[in-house]
Amino acid sequence: MASPIFHGLAGAGLTLLLAGGDPLPPFASTGRRWLALGAGGVVACLPDVDYLPGLWRGYLNTTHQQMTHSLVWIVLVAAGLWLLGRAWRPALFGRRMLGLLLVLLGSHLLIDGVTADRLAPYGFSLWAPFSFRPVLASFSWFPAWQKTALADLWHWHNVWALTREVVFGLLLLGACAWVKRGWTHRQPAL
Numbered sequence: 001m002a003s004p005i006f007h008g009l010a011g012a013g014l015t016l017l018l019a020g021g022d023p024l025p026p027f028a029s030t031g032r033r034w035l036a037l038g039a040g041g042v043v044a045c046l047p048d049v050d051y052l053p054g055l056w057r058g059y060l061n062t063t064h065q066q067m068t069h070s071l072v073w074i075v076l077v078a079a080g081l082w083l084l085g086r087a088w089r090p091a092l093f094g095r096r097m098l099g100l101l102l103v104l105l106g107s108h109l110l111i112d113g114v115t116a117d118r119l120a121p122y123g124f125s126l127w128a129p130f131s132f133r134p135v136l137a138s139f140s141w142f143p144a145w146q147k148t149a150l151a152d153l154w155h156w157h158n159v160w161a162l163t164r165e166v167v168f169g170l171l172l173l174g175a176c177a178w179v180k181r182g183w184t185h186r187q188p189a190l
Ligand SMILES: [Zn+2]
Pocket: 001, 002, 047, 048, 069, 108, 112
């Protein structure tokens, strides 16, 4: 499964690409832009909260790739965040924001689906709680990073795997910025 580095950069890129328009005002200032991109990156990483129980047990994969990597969880969390946001700022959290939340959380599953998995059960429980049959693409675009325990973060293998994620993540972010710039030129409302 990809690390929070690629998920975060992809989330920031998707936010840059999709945020804007009347329901979600365009970024009025540089500070606000970074805040929005950061928030998008964090939302895209949310399914990996299932690493947290592993931090206490010393084995990061204790509960990883189970319920939080399912479509049901994604829809419930997107709806929950949207309702909270709506109570906070109704003008900002319109239907378009709900779509953005679903895309950000959905991007996590899509990326994990095309990342190599080195530990059984290979894949994640996309259809939980209805089925716990692991789902994973037959090909992988990203190598798995070593994450059995926190000490593994400094494993030599991770230098290669995470450098690759940084490079591809920045390329994706740049591509999103480039496409958005093209849209903005043609359609000032975005
Ligand atoms: Zn994940």
